[in-house]
Amino acid sequence: MKIAKLSSLDRASAAVTSGKLWRAKEILAGHIGSTGYTPELFAAYGKVLAQMNDSKEAGKYLLLSGLENDEDKAAIELYVSSVREKPYTWIRSQFPSSARNLSSEKYPQSVYSQLRELGFPEHLAGRQEKTPFAKSSKWKEGAAIILGFTILGLIVVGLLHGLYVVGKWLFT
Structure with a gap:
């Protein structure tokens, strides 16, 4: 039913x-x-x-x-x-x-x-239908993620290298 x-x-x-x-x-x-x-x-x-x-x-x-x-x-x-x-x-x-x-x-x-x-104009324009923003493609999202991890990785490598150099200088 x-x-x-x-x-x-x-x-x-x-x-x-x-x-x-x-x-x-x-x-x-x-x-x-x-x-x-x-x-x-x-x-x-x-x-x-x-x-x-x-x-x-x-x-x-x-x-x-x-x-x-x-x-x-x-x-x-x-x-x-x-x-x-x-x-x-x-x-x-x-x-x-x-x-x-x-x-x-x-x-x-x-x-x-x-x-x-009430004073409204003779021709009142309506708002256009909103069109949704074009979705970004998957490859752009993937490229942004890879770029972010690459930058983060370079920062980590730079810090480790800096610690190595400072440690070598202090203990030699």
């Missing part, structure tokens, strides 16, 4: 239902940090934060979700009023990386227009 794996949204919803808001927050925060931009996930996290009375932070995530409804508007307005006079670069730096690294066309239209009202 195969057991179906619950999505993070389902697990968070179950935690909220059982009154464990802190657990729902942990589940969603971990998922936001490890996945790309998902409006539904941001909305769920914002709603959990709102239930925990963290209205300003809830407003940020609800704004970024673009899925707000009438009950979310107060939290969104609280967040917007708290950042209205700040430069867009600072506001963007406070977003989670999955939302911060998006280009303007990747945001839902409602989010993009609200960000424009």
Whole structure:
């Protein structure tokens, strides 16, 4: 019998239902940090934060979700009023990386227009996908190890030769 794996949204919803808001927050925060931009996930996290009375932070995530409804508007307005006079670069730096690294066309239209009202530029460049550094080849690693041992060996030989010369001079 195969057991179906619950999505993070389902697990968070179950935690909220059982009154464990802190657990729902942990589940969603971990998922936001490890996945790309998902409006539904941001909305769920914002709603959990709102239930925990963290209205300003809830407003940020609800704004970024673009899925707000009438009950979310107060939290969104609280967040917007708290950042209205700040430069867009600072506001963007406070977003989670999955939302911060998006280009303007990747945001839902409602989010993009609200960000424009906060002073974001018309064309917002996203961060390029990180390419992993090329792994150094095995021969380079081997050559570095051999070079290190060669230098260490020469130092040991030099010290032994020095002790031999000094010992010969002292005892003759």
